[in-house]
Amino acid sequence: MPEHSFTPFPFADVYHEKTEHSWLSVRKPGHSMDWSTQPSPYKRYSSELLRVSLTEDNPLKRFLYRVAGITAKKSYPGVEYYLRSNPSAGALYPNEVYFQARGVEDFPDGIYHLEVASSSAVLLAEIGQEEGLDAYLEDRHRREGLLLCVSGVYWRSSWKYHDRAFRYVLLDAGHLLGSAEAAAQVEGTDYSIRYRIDREGLNQFFGFGREEWMLSCFDKAAFSEKTVEAPLFALRSVDPTGTFEPNDLIEQGYRETDRLQGCQEQRRVPKAPFDPDVLAEAIYRRRSIRAFTGTPITLEELHRILDWAEAPVPSDCDESLHLYMVVNNVEGMKPGLWLGEKLLREGDLSGRAGYLCLEQTLGCERAVTFFITGEGNYQPLYQKAGLIGQRLYLAAEAQGIGASGIGAYYDQEVQEFLGTKEKVLYAFAVGR
Structure with missing residues (x-):
């Protein structure tokens, strides 16, 4: 995914920090x-x-x-x-x-x-x-x-x-x-x-x-x-x-965040790794799953999901994103925290992933929990994260795998867990 130097508008950081979740913030009264x-x-x-x-x-x-x-x-x-x-x-x-x-x-x-x-x-x-x-x-x-x-x-x-x-x-x-x-x-x-x-x-x-x-x-x-x-x-x-x-x-x-700067154009139009009829059916069937069975997915299935999630996104302001994975139940793959093909931390981190996603069981039971991070122009950056989320949904659905987007998480604790200072934009769970 593209890398470029960027000087953010200060209010993007201000807004993001003001709307971060923490263990204390989600327990404050008044959210009704x-x-x-x-x-x-x-x-x-x-x-x-x-x-x-x-x-x-x-x-x-x-x-x-x-x-x-x-x-x-x-x-x-x-x-x-x-x-x-x-x-x-x-x-x-x-x-x-x-x-x-x-x-x-x-x-x-x-x-x-x-x-x-x-x-x-x-x-x-x-x-x-x-x-x-x-x-x-x-x-x-x-x-x-x-x-x-x-x-x-x-x-x-x-x-x-x-x-x-x-x-x-x-x-x-x-x-x-x-x-x-x-x-x-x-x-x-x-x-x-x-x-x-x-x-x-x-x-x-x-x-x-x-x-x-x-x-x-x-x-x-x-x-x-x-x-x-x-x-x-x-x-x-x-x-x-x-x-x-x-x-x-x-x-x-x-x-x-309306005015953009430092935009780079991505002209390459990718081809989805699925038959058009299968993709069309996935569009109609897609749902957000509410519970996983704990059955593993295969390494081949995960690779097909990643092939589509990490493919270029053609746009006139392409921002840089990183896709971290907490692998819990993938056949042929070590459990732990991954960034691309690099294993950052080995071990069973399913409980930690669930806690970071506001203690939702979805984060614990899934085969993989994704965390999408990035920096750049705030509006294109976040919309690209949402587009990648829809790719994850459809790539999972096309293979009979469940998925659920997670927009709420403990922002700063996720950053510390991943070892990044980039904004955390989205979390996502896939599994059976």
């Missing part, structure tokens, strides 16, 4: 949820707007459904909720998906919202040949095909996770980008992630208030040397949550 203010997980535009149903009768519809379609329903006494193809911390889904289609069958040239609740694409505005969302990308080149944009709606997450929610918004945006990547892999089409975008301009165009902001784009369109201009109109503001409580720390975190 007010069910009367629970935000809606669905954004809905006017019923009068044109909707295109995402039935599987053309490639773009199949692609969009694989990105964020509803794949399961969970029912409990007095409550029911729906799961999607993209993972989300607490199934809160603090992101929205918008896209531009140009020259695409069954879709008038225009700007759309992916309305998950109705499994449809809502046409927000038609566009001409010389205007579009392409103008908000750094190169401004005119795209033919699909340009997808991911926003963050932080109150959906901060309602439960409070100040730490900005981390989850970024991780879940990365999960969405990972779902889009997997859908593109199934099709066999090239793609790239765009972080060097005019987020402020996009926020104004979409009519976002402080409740929602743009994060990144997923580009799978062909582009020409012609450039386009931003539309001369703006879209009407629509409430994404129904309720809202502002969080100054999170909003400052977004503003202070």
Whole structure:
């Protein structure tokens, strides 16, 4: 994974430190949820707007459904909720998906919202040949095909996770980008992630208030040397949550980490080590496992997971990540702490891994616990970690192995355990 010198913006470190978990912090009183203010997980535009149903009768519809379609329903006494193809911390889904289609069958040239609740694409505005969302990308080149944009709606997450929610918004945006990547892999089409975008301009165009902001784009369109201009109109503001409580720390975190520096481009598009049909089925079946049996996985299965997790991520701001492994139950591999092929510490560390993940049994029972660390531009860094998380999910699912992302851990104690000063971005458990 890429290495480059980087001078971080101070507030990224400030925000990260302010939202660290410790043994004491998670035991402090005051962390409660007010069910009367629970935000809606669905954004809905006017019923009068044109909707295109995402039935599987053309490639773009199949692609969009694989990105964020509803794949399961969970029912409990007095409550029911729906799961999607993209993972989300607490199934809160603090992101929205918008896209531009140009020259695409069954879709008038225009700007759309992916309305998950109705499994449809809502046409927000038609566009001409010389205007579009392409103008908000750094190169401004005119795209033919699909340009997808991911926003963050932080109150959906901060309602439960409070100040730490900005981390989850970024991780879940990365999960969405990972779902889009997997859908593109199934099709066999090239793609790239765009972080060097005019987020402020996009926020104004979409009519976002402080409740929602743009994060990144997923580009799978062909582009020409012609450039386009931003539309001369703006879209009407629509409430994404129904309720809202502002969080100054999170909003400052977004503003202070918006400007990027020292970006390096990664142009290589990898090929997933799975048959497209197997990968497509894994997208639909993927779930977060809640318990492991303790049955081992094989070294070959782990290598296939790593082959995909460590493959290049094509983007215009590729950040450096490290993937540590606490190996507990892998046939043919010594238990202990690993970084790549290097055994850093040998022995049974399963209990320690479980403790570090806020004493969750998932960290103890799994075959492998991953810890993802890194430094760099905060928004691309965290979104890449989320994308790697989705790769881990799908690589495990494609082999009949369970997986679960873990966004809560004792930050500083994990750093000490790993022997690194890098930010801990994500933990992840896989096993049977």
